[in-house]
Structures are given as C-alpha cells and as structure tokens.
Amino acid sequence: MDEHRVVWEARQWQKRTDRTESEQAYEGSRSSKEARRAARRATKAATEGTGEREGIVAEVRRARCLVLHEGQYVDCPLDPHTLRLLTDVPVAGDRVAFDLDDIGQGTLHRILPRATKLVRMRTQRGSSSRQQQQEEQVLAANVDLAVIVASAAMPPFHPRLVDRYLIMCQYGEVAPLLCLNKCDLAEEQPDLSIYEGLGVPVLYTSATTGEGLEELRVHLQGKFSVLTGHSGVGKSSLVNRLLEQEILQVAEVSAATGRGRHTTTVSSLHKLDEGTYLIDTPGIRSLALWEVDSYSLRFYFPEFEEPSLNCKFRNCLHASEPGCAVKEAVRLGDIPFERYESYLRVLSGE
Ligand SMILES: Nc1nc2c(ncn2[C@@H]2O[C@H](COP(=O)(O)OP(=O)(O)OP(=O)(O)O)[C@@H](O)[C@H]2O)c(=O)[nH]1
Ligand SMILES: [Mg+2]
Numbered sequence: 001m002d003e004h005r006v007v008w009e010a011r012q013w014q015k016r017t018d019r020t021e022s023e024q025a026y027e028g029s030r031s032s033k034e035a036r037r038a039a040r041r042a043t044k045a046a047t048e049g050t051g052e053r054e055g056i057v058a059e060v061r062r063a064r065c066l067v068l069h070e071g072q073y074v075d076c077p078l079d080p081h082t083l084r085l086l087t088d089v090p091v092a093g094d095r096v097a098f099d100l101d102d103i104g105q106g107t108l109h110r111i112l113p114r115a116t117k118l119v120r121m122r123t124q125r126g127s128s129s130r131q132q133q134q135e136e137q138v139l140a141a142n143v144d145l146a147v148i149v150a151s152a153a154m155p156p157f158h159p160r161l162v163d164r165y166l167i168m169c170q171y172g173e174v175a176p177l178l179c180l181n182k183c184d185l186a187e188e189q190p191d192l193s194i195y196e197g198l199g200v201p202v203l204y205t206s207a208t209t210g211e212g213l214e215e216l217r218v219h220l221q222g223k224f225s226v227l228t229g230h231s232g233v234g235k236s237s238l239v240n241r242l243l244e245q246e247i248l249q250v251a252e253v254s255a256a257t258g259r260g261r262h263t264t265t266v267s268s269l270h271k272l273d274e275g276t277y278l279i280d281t282p283g284i285r286s287l288a289l290w291e292v293d294s295y296s297l298r299f300y301f302p303e304f305e306e307p308s309l310n311c312k313f314r315n316c317l318h319a320s321e322p323g324c325a326v327k328e329a330v331r332l333g334d335i336p337f338e339r340y341e342s343y344l345r346v347l348s349g350e
C-alpha cells in the first residue's frame, strides 16, 4: 500500500511544477516558517509606501468582510465599487491588500494570488430561462490542510462522499486529512484503511468527549486548515473545542431526517496560536464537482496512475474499454473496489 502513498505525493508534486512563478514563490513560502516570513517581508516591501497593508480575510458577509491584521479584525465594506475593483469575491483565507482610515475602517484594494483553494460547484438558475448555470464557489483559500470531517453516526458515515472530498482536495492542491468525528456514538467504527493506504491521515475524534483532539491539534500545528464536510458532522463543535471557547453556534441534528440543520452559514477563520489557523465552513448539501470533466477525472485517483500505463488505449477511461489495466488491478485487489466504484459513479455524473 505504500506505493499508493508515493503516487499520491508524486501527483501533488507534479501538479505543483505546473504553477506560475508567483504561485510557486508563495508555495515555497509554505514549506517552512522562515520562508513564510520572507514572503511576508517581500509583500510588505511591495505594499509599503502606498499606505497599503496586508491581512487575511476572516469572514465574508453580504456587504462587508472582516480582515485579520496584526491580531485585530478590520471591518471592510464590500460595496459594488469595491467588488468591481477586486474582480472576485473574497473568501476566508484570502490574503488581501487594504487601506486603513482614521476611524479604523478598511478599504480593500486587491486579493493576492491564491496558492490553494477548496472549490465546489454551485448551480444557479439562469436569469431568463430555466437554464441552470454552474459557477465556481471557493470555500476557502490558501489552506495547507483540508480536514474532511465525517461522522461515525448521526448522520451516518458515507464512504463514497469521502472520495468526492478527496477529489476536491486534489483539484485545489490541498493536502487532505480524514477526521471521523462522533466516535462516542458508534459502537463499531467504519474501516478507513483504504484512505490510510492512499496516504491520507485518518483520525478518530469526539468533540463531546475530547477523544483524538490532541492528535488533531498536532496535525493542525503551524498550518492554515479548513474543516469541511456535511452538515451536522460536528465541524463547529470541533473548532469550539479546539479554541476552548463556545465561539461558533452548533445545533442538534434533526431527529426526523437524521441530517444536520445547516447551522453555520458563512465560513470563518480562527487563530489557534501563532501560525495555526482554522477555517470553519458551512456544511455542504451536495458535492457536485467543478471542472472535473470525465477525461481528467482519472487523474484525481492517484492509485490509478501506475496501472493505467499498461492500458491498451492511451485515452482509456477505465470504464468499458478492452485491455484496461486499471480494471485488472481492481480485479486483482490492487485497487480497492470501493474506490473504483466511486470513480465510476462520479464519471457517470451521479
Ligand atoms: N455525541 C456527539 N455529538 C457531537 C459531536 N460533535 C458534534 N456533536 C453534536 O452534533 C450536532 C451538530 O454539530 P455542529 O458542530 O453544529 O455540526 P456542523 O458540522 O458544524 O454543522 P453545520 O454547521 O450545519 O455544517 C450538535 O448537536 C453537536 O453537539 C461528537 O463528537 N459527539
Ligand atoms: Mg457548523
């Protein structure tokens, strides 16, 4: 199984080499604290003299956003003029250049290039017809780690959803970690060895009893992380527990449907300690995948990469083609059947 780990990491590395220079510069800055400081100094130098400052977007509401700057939250209006200037809507984790006036109000100037982004697709009704339009929705920017939170029970664990979250991480170039929360509620924990085999760290936690939280803290240390997952799995509860404060609202899962109530409605960034930040996000209703067309989908399953070199057709989609080495690897048990099944489901647009 260790080979898969290598493939996963190699794939990430390979994608990184495709980046632009400025992205690579920032990427490099994430590799060590010293480099991160150097990047900050460089940005500071670039923005000095213009009165501009740099901050991190902590929360975006309808007409304003909060920017974290030197330990203070700065209120910045998001009026139509500012939004036109920015060309994109800021999201939690974005690094922004802004100006501060005498009464402490900020004016956003620019969103700095995003090193990573966690993205999902949002479907919107077209204005004139019933046509559905699809639009990229960035959940969080510049994160090093995506904590995919699932629950052992209430709502029940859905392994196939995890595969979709992993595709989202691969697409956004964010390292994944699987956190199975509410372990106190389940007598038997689901088998997550498939994910460990892929090189994805797996943690078993309970925001109620505190189980696994110290281990989670170790993984978060010194990183910008985002918690993502379905509604009601306990994302906000985990953040509260880690912050040791009841900052975020939580609500019970509906007894009738067993589903979460979409309690969190906007993403928010929280500082755990110097250099450690957490972004809580709203629960995702459905995880349609942005820009992952059927041709490129196979690249998001890193364990397919090596066997696919032996497929008869170079463009093999590993579906109904003859001489498919990926299907053969599934038959031999080298690729877990569940992962292949997930792949086929996403491929068929389910
Ligand atoms: N037993 C148990 N309950 C938990 C645990 N974590 C969270 N809960 C409960 O689960 C419910 C939902 O928790 P939230 O933290 O609001 O879930 P969320 O993922 O933030 O949900 P959204 O904001 O809707 O996306 C609350 O009633 C929590 O008290 C846990 O580890 N064990
Ligand atoms: Mg929440």
Ligand SMILES: [Zn+2]
Binding pocket: 308, 311, 312, 316, 317, 318, 319, 321, 323, 324, 325, 326, 327
């Ligand atoms: Zn094939």
